[in-house]
Amino acid sequence: MKNNHKPFSMHLDVSDFLPADKEEKQSLVIMRESVSFWRDGARRFRKNKIAMASLIVIILIFIFAFILPYFYPYGYEQQIRGSENLAPLKYSAAELARIEAGEKVFPHFLGTDQLGRDLTIRLMLGSRISLLVGIVASFLVLLIGSLYGSIAGYFGGKVDMIMMRVVDIIYTVPDILIIILLMVTLKYPLQDLANNVPGFTWINDVGIGLISIFIVFSLLYWVGMARIVRGQILSLKEQEYVTAARALGATHRRIIGKHLLVNCIGPLIVTTTLQIPSAIFTESFLSFIGIGVQAPMPSLGSMASDAIGGIYSYPHRLFAPAIMISLIILSFNLLGDGLRDAFDPKLKN
Amino acid sequence: MGRYIAKRVIMAIFTIWLVATITFFLMFLVPGGPFLAEKSPSAATLEALNRKYGLDKPVIVQYKNYMLNLLKGEFGESIKQRGRTVGDIISTGFKVSAKVGGIAILVSVLIGVPLGCIAALNRGKWLDNLIMVIATFGIAVPSFVLSTVLMIIFSVWLNLLPTYGLSSWRHYIMPVIALSFYPTAYISRLMRTSMLDVLGQDYMRTAKAKGLSQFKTLFKHALRNAILPVVTYLGPLIAYTLTGSFIIEKIFTVPGLGNEFISSITGRDYTMIMGTTIFLATLIIIMNLLVDIAYKIIDPRIKFK
DSSP, rough: OOOOOOOOOOOOOOGSSOOOHHHHHHHHHHHSSSHHHHHHHHHHEEEEEEEEHHHHHHHHHIIIIGGGGGGGGSSSTTTOOOOOOOOOOOOOOHHHHHTTTTTOOOTTOOOBBOOOOHHHHHHHHHHHHHHHHHHHHHHHHHHHHHHHHHHHHHHHHHHHHHHHHHHHHHHHHHHHHHHHHHHHHHHHHHHHHHHHTTTTTTTHHHHHHHHHHHHHHHHHHHHHHHHHHHHHHHHHHHSSHHHHHHHOOHHHHIIIIIIHHTTTTTHHHHHHHHHHHHHHHHHHHHHTTTOSSTTTTTOOHHHHHHHHHHTTEEEEHHHHHHHHHHHHEEEEHHHHHHHHHHOOOOOOO | HHHHHHHHHHHHHHHHHHHHHHHHHHHHHHOOOOTSSOOOOOOOHHHHHHHTTTTTTTTHHHHHHHHHHHHHHOOBBOOTTTHHHHHHHHHHHHHHHHHHHHHHHHHHHHHHHHHHHHHHHHHTTTHHHHHHHHHHHHHHOOOOHHHHHHIIIIIIISOOOSSSOEEEEEHHHHHHHHHHHHHHHHHHHHHHHHHHHHHHHHHHHHHHHTTOOHHHIIIIIIIIHHHHHHHHHHHHHHHHHHHHHHHHHHHTTTSSHHHHHHHHHHHTHHHHHHHHHHHHHHHHHHHHHHHOOOHHHHHHOOOOO
16 A cells, blocks of 8 residues: 555545455454353353352252262161160260271261151251252243243233233232142142052152142242233333244244243243242241151251250251251342342343 | 222122132042041031031032121131130230231331341441341241241240240240341341432432432432332231241240141131131231322322222
């Protein structure tokens, strides 16, 4: 390029019209990849120290509840004769004799209960129940709530009005009351189903108490999710891409599934995560009053309830399930808050 | 406004009817009857008992009879607690639960609202962080955990407070703390977020610019606008707390309504189950209605639809 540039000259510089060389082309290539929704959220999430810490705690609890029991020498319903009511890290006379004889006896980290069951393994299994309830129930809530909410929001008008009236009514029903009644009611038909109908024997494997908790929670708690999804869909369906999809002949089902629900994934994730602690909370409450998970399967709530009987003699038995349940609820709450800040900044107020 | 309230009342009656119907039929789906727990009565006695309470008739007829009685305002007699009417049991239990619950609500509002305001006014400083850490823990700890831990510390270890009954003011301390901890934490979080929202509004700047004292801007402008979410939360909270927490009444052996409700379900005391359910549902609906009216008083911009 020559440097005899004349600012007011009408003469065009031929060199401006030459094909770009390699170097020039390189400068036009977009160096940075476009940041996807997930990456963007994950980056924001990783910066949030509290949320990351709670995520790590949750992973540790998962390992504790789902993997460690396989390596643990005691079973949750195994009653060790002579080892009843041991304090943490103590051995019974028989076990001491075995240690004297040179055998290795696995310590009872949290002691044993009045039936000689090791409390550590019971705590693991109890946490497993809590996590299972929290996750499965929230998943069912997500499924029902988002389907119901999106149909109501998408079709609008009379459909919306009737569907939301139903939601309002369920909202006013005192939930604990209906949960307790349903739990008691469901027990018998489920028992019947498990014992008499072939193909349903798996109910006994999972436990009738657990199955009825899943059913009850998904019957009652989807209303909150439905309201949130409906609100999102109401505004999303006015967007141009929905009109475009409709113009191209997309079915209602495709528009809801492929266009609308995908676009409110942020609120969906956040609401589901925040649903987990509340489900865990309710399950422990139900087990505490004795209508949740059935014995001998432990639950954090029933362990706490058992501990109250011996509160004067063995107060230590209460602390492990109490701390565990609080830790689980706390970390899921903090994780939910972190996810909200990362994936759904609009919700933060 | 009159029309709005009339509409709400009709809706409320419909909801109560629906809840009552669902409960009624759910109740009869549960196997076992109210008399099974007693020392195996003879077939003749059982029949006589069933006839006495009308339990020998088909469920539909029983439903019709119950609803007709309900329209007259009669809850009937308790099947388990002979000689006491359901209304009588509910009112005795409710008085106890409402006393503990009322104190707990008062405590949680009186502590939660100022805490939330203080946190919002000191946003990002250590005081804000401290309050929010406590509030986050308050939300995570279930009431049965808190009450049992309190019991271990104050009764078992320190031997300061009694563990059961309600005979003196010292008996109230632990149940009230256990009942009010969660709502206090929740209210302070709610209050903080809504206060932060209000503090950023233009009218707050205007108020400051026209020279109002800080006291006046805070109480007349900020608080009144920021308290709306708390009022929403208070409606159901009051209803649930006044009718008694099953857990806390069980742990501290408080003879309240929550306790009566649980034992009526486990004992299949049909009339009691129905009575308490309808009572609780009605209370919740009334509280929600009151909340909506309180809205209008606090914020005149809100219009009833």
